[in-house]
Amino acid sequence: MNGGGQVVCVTGASGYIASWIVKLLLLRGYTVRATVQNPTDTAETEHLLALEGAKERLKLFKADLLEDCSFEQAIEGCDAVFHTASPVKFIVTDPQLWYPLSKTLAENVAWQFAKDNRMDMVVINPGFIIGPLLQPTLNFSVEIIVDIVKGKNPFNCRYYSFVDVRDVALAHVKALESPSANGRYIISGQSVTINHIKETMHELFPNLCIDDPNGEGEMEGINCKMCVDKVKNLGVEFTPLKSSLGDTIISLKEKYLL
Structure with a gap:
């Protein structure tokens, strides 16, 4: 312990x-x-x-x-x-409460506060997070999976990068337990196409009805690769996407959210 x-x-x-x-x-x-x-x-x-x-x-x-x-x-x-x-709001009247900006502003203030007060601070920056839910309600990032099952492409993107919530939680704890932990840690999985995600879901759950929007409104997007060596050095091993998707859908079904 x-x-x-x-x-x-x-x-x-x-x-x-x-x-x-x-x-x-x-x-x-x-x-x-x-x-x-x-x-x-x-x-x-x-x-x-x-x-x-x-x-x-x-x-x-x-x-x-x-x-x-x-x-x-x-x-x-x-x-x-x-x-x-953190509040998760994507439709707002005040631009500084918009989620991506508010997170950036909050982190900048936190770094300055930590510096001024000589505090040790580490930041974990994850991509879209999936995996089983402990809470009984649907959250924003897992709702993306529900949308994809329903035939929607929530951001009209061709590529998505997911990371397992259990890996993200472990990264937080490892950052506390590792004396050498410092600065910012990006934690995100491999970039994959939305078609690959659907195919994986269908492979795992052949009876799952996944609607097909035929790529309408889909933007080409960028297949980017992020360096996650730093977070792996904390001792975090990434859960394979197939396992994360499977556990997510099982969890959603158990909680009657899908």
Whole structure:
């Protein structure tokens, strides 16, 4: 148990990535302070409280990103903080709340804050994330898989890059446990065509009805390759896309989301 005796905070703990981080931390012996918007909402908390080790080493705190000093109680006295709380909004009236920009601005501010306060900070930058869900509700990145099954191409792209949520969670924990971890870590899988994704789904689930939009409105896009050697050096081995897709669809079916 790597984290025996250490107390850590996970913000936005009911979210897709954060729930897996909490699960992994508990399995590794950490005491976890988890922030959620509403601790009395079972949709937010039930899957967290059911995790192995939660009864002994998980405590929930109410916190909201839009409330000043909202996270102080949860963070006070912690050895480390996993700050995963983030609004995911792609249709907005204020451009600075638009997800890609808000994430960039927030990271820039965080780097400056860490520098000014001599804090050790590491950033994990994932691509589109898939894999099994712990939470009972559908999140944005897994919804892409649901859309593809329904014959949609959510971004009208030819190429997509996915990474497994379990790998992303492990990268977060490894970044804490590796003294040499530093800077930014890109974690994303191989770029594949949307047709390859559909073919893989059909191979795994022959009876799954996958509508075909015949490529209408599809942009050519760029088949890019990202260097992920740095995150692999943390000890993260990537889950094959076929396994991730299979586990995602099984999870969606089990939760009646597909």
